[in-house]
Amino acid sequence: MKVNDFKTFTKKLKxxxxxxxxxxxxxxxxxxxxxxxxxxxxxxxxxxxxxxKVNKSDIFIMSILYxxxxxIVPLILGSLLTMDAISAExxxxxxxxxxxxxxxxKFYYFGKSFSxxxxxxxxxxxxxxxxxxxxxxxxGNQGKIDEAMIILSGSVLxxxxxxxxxxxxxxxxxxxxxxxxxxFGIWLALDIGVGLYSILYGYSLWTFLTPLVGExxxxxxxxxxxxxxxxxxxxxxxxxxxxxxxxxxxSFLIVGVNILYIAxxxxxxxxxxxxxxxxxx
Amino acid sequence: MNLETEYPIRTxxxxxxxxxxxxxxxxxxxxxxxxxxxxxxxxxxxxxTTTIKLLLGLLEPTSGKAYIFDEEVKSEKAxxxxxxxxxxxxxxFPGFLTPVELLKIYGEFYGMEKGELSxxxxxxxxxxELSDVENKKIKTFSKGMMQRxxxxxxxxxxxxxxxxxxxTSGLDLLGQQLVKNIIRxxxxxxxxxxxxxxxxxxxxxxxxxxxxxxxxxxxxSGEIKELLSSNINTNVRLNVDRTDETVKLIxxxxxxxxxxxxxxxxxxVVESQDNIPEISTILVKNNIKIYEIKIETLNIExxxxxxxxxxxxx
Numbered sequence: 001m002k003v004n005d006f007k008t009f010t011k012k013l014k015x016x017x018x019x020x021x022x023x024x025x026x027x028x029x030x031x032x033x034x035x036x037x038x039x040x041x042x043x044x045x046x047x048x049x050x051x052x053k054v055n056k057s058d059i060f061i062m063s064i065l066y067x068x069x070x071x072i073v074p075l076i077l078g079s080l081l082t083m084d085a086i087s088a089e090x091x092x093x094x095x096x097x098x099x100x101x102x103x104x105x106k107f108y109y110f111g112k113s114f115s116x117x118x119x120x121x122x123x124x125x126x127x128x129x130x131x132x133x134x135x136x137x138x139x140g141n142q143g144k145i146d147e148a149m150i151i152l153s154g155s156v157l158x159x160x161x162x163x164x165x166x167x168x169x170x171x172x173x174x175x176x177x178x179x180x181x182x183x184f185g186i187w188l189a190l191d192i193g194v195g196l197y198s199i200l201y202g203y204s205l206w207t208f209l210t211p212l213v214g215e216x217x218x219x220x221x222x223x224x225x226x227x228x229x230x231x232x233x234x235x236x237x238x239x240x241x242x243x244x245x246x247x248x249x250x251s252f253l254i255v256g257v258n259i260l261y262i263a264x265x266x267x268x269x270x271x272x273x274x275x276x277x278x279x280x281x
Numbered sequence: 282m283n284l285e286t287e288y289p290i291r292t293x294x295x296x297x298x299x300x301x302x303x304x305x306x307x308x309x310x311x312x313x314x315x316x317x318x319x320x321x322x323x324x325x326x327x328x329x330t331t332t333i334k335l336l337l338g339l340l341e342p343t344s345g346k347a348y349i350f351d352e353e354v355k356s357e358k359a360x361x362x363x364x365x366x367x368x369x370x371x372x373x374f375p376g377f378l379t380p381v382e383l384l385k386i387y388g389e390f391y392g393m394e395k396g397e398l399s400x401x402x403x404x405x406x407x408x409x410e411l412s413d414v415e416n417k418k419i420k421t422f423s424k425g426m427m428q429r430x431x432x433x434x435x436x437x438x439x440x441x442x443x444x445x446x447x448x449t450s451g452l453d454l455l456g457q458q459l460v461k462n463i464i465r466x467x468x469x470x471x472x473x474x475x476x477x478x479x480x481x482x483x484x485x486x487x488x489x490x491x492x493x494x495x496x497x498x499x500x501x502s503g504e505i506k507e508l509l510s511s512n513i514n515t516n517v518r519l520n521v522d523r524t525d526e527t528v529k530l531i532x533x534x535x536x537x538x539x540x541x542x543x544x545x546x547x548x549x550v551v552e553s554q555d556n557i558p559e560i561s562t563i564l565v566k567n568n569i570k571i572y573e574i575k576i577e578t579l580n581i582e583x584x585x586x587x588x589x590x591x592x593x594x595x
Contacts, residue, residue, distance in 0.1 A: 008392040015389035018382075019375070026377040093373040097434065099339055100367035101390040104359040277340065 012103060013111055020115040023088075024081070033080040034123060037073060041127050045134045060135040061148045061223075071191065071216050074155070077123065078163030079183050082116045084176035085167050086273060091176065109273050113167055113266055120163055124156055150226045154219030157258055161215045162187075164262045168269030174276065187212045203241030208250075209257050218254055225251035283351040284364070288312040289442045289473045290336060295345035297331050305331045307497040308345065313475050313490075318468050320484035320505075321477035322585060323494035329477045330370060332494070333446055337367060349442070363391060363438065370446040370477075372431030376420025380411055380430050383419065384437060391438045405433040410459065424451035432460060436467070443467060445476040449483060461487060485581040493588060501588050508584050515554050519547040520573035521564065530563055545572075 024030050048054040048062050086109070089095045098108070132148075162183065169179040194213045208214045208221075217235070224233060225247040233243040233250035243250050290313035297306040306328040313319045323329050334340040336347050338356040347354040349361050374383055381402055388398040406412045409429040414422070419430065428451050435443060448464065449457040464487060468474050478484050484491060485505060493501040501508065521527045524542050531537055531549070536559075538550040551557070554576060564571055577583075 011389050011392055015386045018389075019378075019386050022378055022382060023375065088375075092375070093371065094375055096334075096339065096369045097367075097372055097374060097431070100337055100362060100365070100369070101387055102359045102362040102392075103390050104357055106357075107359070 009107075012107065013114070016108070016111040017115045017118065020085075020112070020119060024119050029080060033076055034126075037077050037123075038127055038130055040073060041131045042134055045131050045138075049135065049139055058144070059139055060132055061144055061151060071187070074159040074162045074215070075184065075187055078120065078159045078161070079166035079180050081120055081123070082163045082167040083170055083180040083183075085112050085116050085170055086269070087170040087174045087176045087179060090174035090276070105274055106270070109171065109270050110266075113164070116163060116167060117160060120159060121156065124152070124159060128152055147223065147226060151219045151223050154222040154255075157255060158215040158218050161258055161262055162212075164265045165212065168265040171269035171273040171276075183212075199238050202239035203235055203237075205243065207241075208235075208243075208254055211261055214254065215258060218251075218258060221247070221251040221254050284441060285315075286351045287315055288348075289315050289350050290444075290475055291348040291351070292332075292336075293346045293348075295332070295335060295347055296343045297328075297335060297340060298343040304343075304497050306335070306342075309494070309497070309499055311492055311499060311502060313473060313492075315473050316468070316471050317490055318464065318474040318476065318488045320488035320491040321475060321494065322479075322481070322484060322491055323477075324589070325479075327494040328497040329494055330446060331497075333367075333444055333477065336444060337362065337365065364440050364442055366435035366437070366440040366443045368428075368431045368435045368443075368445045368448055370450060372427050372434075374419045374427065374430055374434075376418060378419055379416050380406060380419060380433070381415045383430065384433060387434055388437055393438060401437065402433075405436055408436070408463065409433045425453060425456050428452055428460075429456070432463065436463070441472055443472060443474045443476070445474065447478055448476055449478070449480065457483075481581045481585060491581075493585060495589060505581065509581065515551050515556075516577035517549045517551055517557060517560075518573070518575040518577070519549065519560075519564075519571065520545055520575075521547065522570040522572070526567065527564060527569055530567055530569075531560060534560070534563075 044062070045059060048059045054062060084091075089098060099105070103111075166179050166183045169182055170176060173179055173182070190210060190213050194207055194210055198207055208217050220235075221233065224231070227247075229248040230246050233245055233247045235241045235243075245253065290311065292309055292311050294308040294310060295306060296304055296308055298304045309328070309332065311332075321329050321332070331340065335342050336349065336354060338354045338358065338361070341356065350364060352358065352361055354361065378386070384402045384405065385398055388401065393401070403412075406415050409432055411426065411429050411433070414426070419427070422430065428448075432448065435445070443464070445464070449460050452460060461483070464474055464476070476484075476488070488505060490504050491502070491508065492499060519527070522545070524545055524547060527547060528540070528542060531540070531547075534556075536552040536556040538552065540547055540549040551560075557574065557576065561571060561574065
């Protein structure tokens with residue numbers, strides 16, 4: 001890529017980021033989702049500290065862990081931000097003017113996914129900051145910021161997965177509400193199904209790698225790998241699952257598989273987006 | 282890429298077939314002359330918007346090729362759009378943006394510099410008379426205001442070619458006049474304009490050339506004056522004192538296609554206006570008093586209707 005081409009590319013990307021900034025900052029839905037998740041974060045920090053009287057040094061970690069571990073939170077946070085990333089343009093008929101400008105579909109699609117990730121990171125950063133400030137104000141210096149950061153990076157991957165899932169559906173179905181509810185419906189069905197199976201027959205490796213279900217284990221796996229990298233990864237709810245892999249290997253597997261899922265989802269969405277007719281309303 | 286080309290828009294056997302439907306466009310060959318305003322006419326569903334979308338690379342042709350400044354149109358050649366100012370029939374913009382924000386974002390897509398872009402945006406909003414609402418969200422805008430935003434967006438980087446789909450649609454009289462003046466002004470600067478419209482009078486007023494599309498095919502293309510002077514019948518109404526005798530005199534004239542008598546009035550269809558002096562000479566020689574000769578000037582509406590009717594009867 002020539003220097004001028006690169007300058008033009010970054011200028012266009014900045015324009016796309018600016019476009020999404022206005023979209024997000026002026027969207028009541030995103031603000032409500034943000035406030036909701038922020039409220040849950042604060043409530044959890046207070047709950048862990050005052051009601052459950054968790055070890056004070058763990059409060060921040062537990063508050064951060066809820067981001068990735070609780071399933072519904074990453075789904076709300078990720079899906080609400082990306083549900084209309086592509087489909088809104090189809091629904092409102094604005095693509096025809098957007099694509100009369102010198103940008104390709106490839107640039108637009110991947111630029112949009114990049115911008116969604118950037119704004120998700122900003123949201124997660126602000127939420128984490130709020131959880132950190134609350135736990136710091138009430139319970140003093142935590143002294144476990146490194147472990148919290150590891151868990152946070154796992155939560156980010158979990159949220160990115162849900163966001164990408166809805167983002168791809170938004171490009172495939174061209175309908176924002178459908179994208180959100182299909183994500184929600186598949187997640188609910190899989191979560192109940194896999195949950196019941198696990199209760200009856202115990203956990204298997206595929207449980208941890210099932211899309212929309214297994215992502216919730218990423219922060220836990222990373223935390224275990226950070227604390228005891230060479231110990232065997234085990235998980236216990238009702239029955240104990242022994243992976244036979246070290247924590248570090250298991251975390252590599254679960255992270256790698258989810259990065260692969262994200263890539264596959266992005267490409268699938270792109271293929272549909274590339275073939276979609278641009279229509280006027 | 283050749284900006285000096287004689288035909289900034291050119292297609293070769295361009296066809297588009299949608300899934301489970303007949304051809305929306307069937308082997309269309311068009312050539313738009315540089316520096317001219319060309320009208321693109323056709324009834325609803327004739328294939329005008331499909332052609333425009335193919336020219337912009339928004340749709341892939343089923344077969345055939347389209348060229349902009351001699352460069353073949355492909356969806357991945359987004360840079361070609363730097364040379365086209367496009368106004369869709371129903372411009373839609375993200376409602377959460379103000380016109381200033383929207384035009385600045387579009388300007389950045391063109392790679393325009395910040396300072397230049399700010400000045401250009403102000404200038405354009407003045408031109409389309411939207412300066413007083415520049416900080417209002419587009420979602421509060423009327424259809425006419427959206428059309429003005431669309432025009433400003435098409436003019437943003439001063440491209441050499443404009444493709445305008447119904448540019449005055451949704452505008453009041455003053456708005457229509459404003460848009461027409463802007464189009465004329467751009468054309469006077471040597472820009473090529475290709476505009477679709479269903480308002481035939483507007484096309485006659487603005488354009489030097491037309492392309493008539495019907496059923497996905499080009500029915501006629503060329504200069505408007507050529508269309509109007511072509512071999513299309515002229516309607517003549519005669520008011521004379523002796524209609525019976527007049528009828529006897531004219532009924533065998535080969536250039537008279539048909540006539541009807543209504544009191545002192547004879548309505549005739551003749552081959553061309555050039556036949557009228559001959560008719561009057563014959564009547565005067567036979568002492569028939571002519572009170573009135575009314576020639577119905579052939580306008581574009583009649584000409585286009587005749588072409589469409591002719592095509593359907595075939």
